[in-house]
Amino acid sequence: MLPDLAELLSDAHVVALPMRVRFRGITTREALVLRGPAGWTEFSPFVEYDDAEAAAWLRGTVDFGWTEHAPASDSVPVNATVPAIAPDDVPALLERYPGCTTAKVKVAEPGTTIDDDVARVAAVRRAMGPSAAVRVDANGLWDVEHAVEALERLAPFDLQYAEQPCRTVPELAELRVRIDGLGVRIAADESVRKASDPLAVARAGAADVLVVKAQPLGGITAAREVIAAAGLPCVVSSALDTSVGLGMGAFLAAAAMSPGYAAGLGTAAMFAGDVTTDPLLPVEGRIDVRRVQVDAALLERHAASPERTAWWLERVSRVHALLAAAE
Structure with missing residues (x-):
């Protein structure tokens, strides 16, 4: 209502x-x-x-x-988020995510090159070690040809998945065929949260993983329905929320996210200020599942x-x- x-x-x-x-x-x-x-x-x-x-x-x-x-658990694991920064800046940034064993690395940033992306991902892999899960996120900024080239070069870093490497569902479907055998799974984000039909990407066989965000899908209740209908592993992520919005995502992740993945909900570490004195910052690689009190x-x-x-x-x-x- x-x-x-x-x-x-x-x-x-x-x-x-x-x-x-x-x-x-x-x-x-x-x-x-x-x-x-x-x-x-x-x-x-x-x-x-x-x-x-x-x-x-x-x-x-x-x-x-x-x-x-109702919270389905006390806490959820989260990933570190690595913006398009210089490789030398990666270790200091990762220190803001204590205990995190997964990192999402931004790639395809306008004004940068594939060489820059490779160097950044390499720096993350060096800093976190061979057992960490490393994801890349292109925000749909590659066409299929550039995505193939980039993922061929990034695959040796043992990627957990590549998030929204291309903009459209047909492009994602084509890319999955083109990189078959490369060992890189495709995750869809914008093709879920910005689509009139968030399940179209799953029906088209254009992704291996869905990235789900609570607010853009109409909230926890609606997002849980999408996750249940998708039939694919789902990772809950943030939309650069304050800790209030991260709380919403944490409730969703605890209730519906696929096991074995870290949620993209550690982004309070990217802010120099928040609306609460007790923000949802990563501690031992996790954030609490709770509503925050605004100050x-x-x-x-x-x-x-x-x-x-x-x-x-x-x-x-x-x-x-x-x-x-x-x-």
Whole structure:
């Protein structure tokens, strides 16, 4: 049940959190956190997303804030996230993820080369050792030919999987055929969370693993339905959330993620500030499954500018109207 707009925004706050390193092209992450009957929740679709795409995120916001979800475990394993940094900077960055034995490495960053990607992945493998699980994430920025070339060069580093190496489902399906025998599995992220049909990639045989994010799929309840219907191993990841949104992901990961994988929910380590004094940071390679309590002083410290706050509140109003019209 969608709450009315006044109830939704009765205790809402827009924050701008500084990041330790540039990621996804941004150095400050904006988000709206609000309190519902079940606890704090988050609305944080990326600013370039239109209202129609943001509607699923608002459904996720409501699902977490207005529904009691029981934790299926106390904690979940998480991966370290390595942005497109220089190889020499990798060891220091990994220190922010104590105990993590899985790393996701960003590749195909605009302005970089495959040589840069190989050097970065090599540095991660050296730092973490042969037993660690190493993933790469291209965010759909390679075409099939470049993906084949890159994965042939990266395969010797024993990749757990390559996440969204190409943009479209047909490209992913073609790539799977082209690299058959290489030993690199294909994971789909954007082809799940940005698709009108999140199961199309599974039906097309275009991926070996699905990467699932709670907010973009409409919340924990809806995401669990996607996972159950997919018939593929699933990894729960974040969308660069605050610790409030990471809590949502942790509940989902504990309930529905495939065993043997680490969730991509350790990203609070990428922020220089958060909305809680007890953020969901990795400890011994895991984060807790819990709702965080938001701190008023931190909301004030990281409050977005009046102009950006107005932009977010207007956005919520428009997206809420879309959901209300659909009910």
